[in-house]
Amino acid sequence: MQIPHEYGAHEARLPEPVDPNMINAPIPLGTRLDLYRLQQQMRQFEKRAYDLFLQNLVKGTSHLSIGMEAIAAGVGQAMRADDYTFATYRGHAHTLARGVPMGPVLAELLGRSNGLLAGKGGSMHLTSVERGVMGSYAIIGAQLCIACGSAWSAQFRGTDQITVAFMGDGATNIGAFHEALNFAAVFRLPVVFVCENNLYMEYTSIFDVTAVEHPAADRASAYGLDRIVVDGNDADAVYMAASSAISKARQGGGPSLIEATTYRHGGHSRADPGKYRPDGEVAAWLDRDPIPMYHQRLLTLGVSEADLDQVQRDVADEVEAATVFAKGGAPPQADTALTDVWADGGSSWRN
Amino acid sequence: MQIPHEYGAHEARLPEPVDPNMINAPIPLGTRLDLYRLQQQMRQFEKRAYDLFLQNLVKGTSHLSIGMEAIAAGVGQAMRADDYTFATYRGHAHTLARGVPMGPVLAELLGRSNGLLAGKGGSMHLTSVERGVMGSYAIIGAQLCIACGSAWSAQFRGTDQITVAFMGDGATNIGAFHEALNFAAVFRLPVVFVCENNLYMEYTSIFDVTAVEHPAADRASAYGLDRIVVDGNDADAVYMAASSAISKARQGGGPSLIEATTYRHGGHSRADPGKYRPDGEVAAWLDRDPIPMYHQRLLTLGVSEADLDQVQRDVADEVEAATVFAKGGAPPQADTALTDVWADGGSSWRN
Amino acid sequence: MAELTYREAIAYGIAQELRRDPTVFIFGEDIAGAGGVFKSTVGLLEEFGPKRVIDTPISEQAILGAAMGAAMTGLRPIAEIMFSDFLAVCWDMVVNEIAKIRYMTNGQVSVPLVIRTGNGGGSRFGAQHSQSVENWAMAVPGLKVVAPSTPADVVGLLAASVRDDNPVLFFEHKSLFATKGEVPSGELVDTLGTAKVVRHGKDCTIVALALMVPRAIAAAEVLAGRGIEATVIDLRCLVPLDTQTILSSVSETGHLFTVEENPRLCGWGAEVVSIVAEECFWALDGPSIRITTPHVPLPSADVLEDAVIPSVERIVNVVAKSLDA
Amino acid sequence: MAELTYREAIAYGIAQELRRDPTVFIFGEDIAGAGGVFKSTVGLLEEFGPKRVIDTPISEQAILGAAMGAAMTGLRPIAEIMFSDFLAVCWDMVVNEIAKIRYMTNGQVSVPLVIRTGNGGGSRFGAQHSQSVENWAMAVPGLKVVAPSTPADVVGLLAASVRDDNPVLFFEHKSLFATKGEVPSGELVDTLGTAKVVRHGKDCTIVALALMVPRAIAAAEVLAGRGIEATVIDLRCLVPLDTQTILSSVSETGHLFTVEENPRLCGWGAEVVSIVAEECFWALDGPSIRITTPHVPLPSADVLEDAVIPSVERIVNVVAKSLDA
């Protein structure tokens, strides 16, 4: 039998250098400061989540996106308040990107009654309909199909709301990906699919199990879509690509598929030390951490160190307050386990 | 809402002219005579099946491929006796193409005990392991995944058997298609996927619901495969394309995806008069009937009318004998409904 | 009042809802231009146009995903999955997404959608196009499950399903399409979770669903000739389940029979028998007996299919034997 | 004899079969290089190499399709579906293809394969990663269904599953991974379809499966302190079902309780209660009672999850209350 590769023996994939032109992208400075704040919020929030995990306070599993913040920030910033987000189990950042307050999110991770879902959903299912976060889905690919529905609905209702659906690189090999992309293209749905290519599924390199080099972008043409690859570690690059896809969708131009390359600094989930990654790879990507790079860019653009420090401190305060809020939450009452199966608020299956 | 198309109002899709060079394809005359005989067998068999349906003798549903014979014949002829075929519910021709005798196939359509599956499977599930027909599958797309398994098995066992899996154009939009294609490409499996693009799903034009013009070929690149479109109404063209894909697979070169364009002369299934097709389309495709065309080609190549008549008469006799065999079959014994759920021959779920 | 076939009642019932509520729309494979492969959506495209009656690709996951997303954002989709067997290719959407999203989000999300599907055997379509899978759906919390047996129930229960704020799986029995019945004129809206006593008798209770209802009624007539008077209950819905009607009947008759088309193990009959075994034990005068298709896939040949799906004769024999013993 | 965790027993059992039979191979997501996300396939890649221990794309339909096709052509694949919840994305392969192909082809095709999957709750993973879905599989003719509760049973039943010529769904309980037990040395091959009486008592019969087995045993100990002696049966397999062991126990005790982790409706408990209700009615001294997770999706927070999955305390209370009354 031919073996296409030796497991774990794949080459390190190193990041591309930052695009030096991106500093000249036509993005207002205020927007850039928002992008910086968003990335800080995501980073500091998830660091805190990790600390609380080490203190055994986070129940169940959780999947951090430390190192990948530029994507959620760039896309979130490009969205309008009434647009829809569909996230995955790795959805903390995508949720925060829509302005969902940190306290209830953190409380949800801790399984408290003041959690965003009152403890019923957990880290993998963050949802805030109020903020357009229409759910986080933990079965690979499902959210792509569901996102077609909210996009279809906006089209049907004649609003110009758009929908963004996130996915990982691994999701591009599941059937639902294919069905959703074709469906969206056929009906010219106002949906933007964003693939966060962080080079790995759980513990397996995406290159070991995918027929093409760019798991999303190299398939765009199969749905009549343009090939789009962006630097997922550059919030400006993501923001520009997302803005253009979103405005196309809003104007009736149909769906887009964006592949943003990035890297997660930690393991897949809280249980994973991430040992399967080749030497040098992690270090190289740590060097391309989106946040210090963006910090530097803002300095170059004339923002003062003091102003950036202030953002960091504001965010630190926010995280602190969220921690107090979350830790202070009571555990859910046992009988709430029996509510909200049905629209009448209950769970009775008999008359 | 934007409506991508008006239903039923799509343009007629007319066939391409026959490739005049195909007559020069390097195919031995004996092989061509076999191709002619195969197409005759398929056509005459299915016409008889249709007659028996009109006599109310065919139970359940059945899906004819009259007009599409050149594909099953061309591919079947290019296969080796120990290769594997995976067919769909429209699988009479693919089954006959492997040399499965007509009598048991027809008896199966009639639900008789002497049927190929003793009446348990019916028209949609024709299978002859003896002849390498590893089943006919009636859930769109499933066979593509299963075919990866027999291909993997041959690779694992170190034989050079290849697998062919057929599908319709409509099958290219289901998730299983995507998973199978990527899986086959990643593991370089010896499998040839053949998409019979007859322009319609059941009653809906494939162009109304697909993001690309060629539902299979325009997706090949998404799996790192070559784009292959062949004239599915020319047995020689199909034979050449299949032979080359098969020999590539046999030599360890991995999978191929062939799209063969064709047309079914009748409706989707026995219940369908096929009224949804635009004016002129059926007539144009009837003009491109693969069998008279091939007949003419053989005459041009010097085969005598008398020899071709003889083939037709031989096949007619074969169909006649199969009809006698099938009609003579007893209905299955009721208690056989309870056999062969398990490998021990029984159906007991308790000890 | 008009006499309609079960098949016509489907289009009639859908049209009633499409007319009433502009947020209702319907989509699926071949349902628009062709009026459905079972001809149960004929005329809808013509009346309501291509914005509300839509043909889709063969992409069942996308169909149900789209239904879910649309239902989450203000619409009331009716999605068709052509044969219920195909629910298996989009089962994740049904059981992990649609059924669970309200609960997981602590009630933030509503999913008012209907999944219609052709269910059941008797058409000689073989193992992959003939299954009765209503018990698959019943086993999953968060789904309402409806399976009407008459044209009037089709219309009334479909209306109730579309108007319900929960996801409903609506099983249309393929072997009932050609049957006829009176459908009252005017708006028709029924209530989910209500079974119907379709025949009264003091000797035993026969609970049936969909195609098994007419067979149970016919069997009861034959049994009456043999001196056994059966109550026949048409369940109509599996979730919510009308346990009250079942328990009160069994309390009177002391004998329970269920007639299921699904294969033997873990059907709705097992649930009904178990509820009675726990809540009504002291009223029972003998064993509760399930009449089901044996635990085999469905064969294609007519004689074989007829041998496995419960027949009038089989129902009569089982009931008579059990009550004589 | 060695003490192994349930998790280690899985790799141990698979290795036994890989060593014995060169046609056995194993594949799934992250099972090779990483040794599985539950670390239950650690060491297999190293011992057996990349031809027989293979990481796949996230393509569950292709995984099971490949398993089926390989099983049809001379191999004995073991496929992993990481969490049993994900069976929903490849349910067609399980129920319409793998389960039916032998029957549809009149016995021409054999499908000797095993689908291993992490099943069950208790890990606070929420509604989409915690389900107990063994009853889904039990409802479909053509599938054998195994769910061991101890390391020794893991090894013995896995061997029996791999050697069986039928498709087997092998449910590994996530909350048992860390539990330990003795595993006899030497080749270990058990028999499918045999339940184990793990405790004898004359007052009632408690039937349990997987994670519910240790809880039922613990409950029985508590009940003994209250003067109630329970027989506890570890079902181990749902198909084939060891009805003999159940029926003979209930005939002695006159009282049946089932303890199921799956949600309320149409679980294996309903099947067991129904079999007893029909075949053992006259031996019953009271209602048969199912102790199940209520009919809700699984919540994520620890207190909520603990509130819904049957606990030792709940089992004790239900049994004590029922037998006192």
Ligand SMILES: Cc1ncc(C[n+]2csc(CCOP(=O)(O)OP(=O)(O)O)c2C)c(N)n1
């Ligand atoms: C259908 C399905 N299969 C498998 C899994 C288990 N699983 C969870 S995350 C994951 C890896 C996903 O990788 P990718 O799509 O690249 O996303 P990332 O985690 O890297 O963000 C897998 C296999 C799942 N949740 N759903």
Ligand SMILES: Cc1ncc(C[n+]2csc(CCOP(=O)(O)OP(=O)(O)O)c2C)c(N)n1
């Ligand atoms: C998963 C699934 N969805 C729908 C169907 C119903 N169905 C049977 S044939 C068919 C059309 C298939 O069209 P195509 O793939 O072009 O094949 P053709 O019939 O033209 O050969 C459909 C929708 C099915 N069998 N399986």
Ligand SMILES: [Mg+2]
């Ligand atoms: Mg990834």
Ligand SMILES: [Mg+2]
């Ligand atoms: Mg077609």
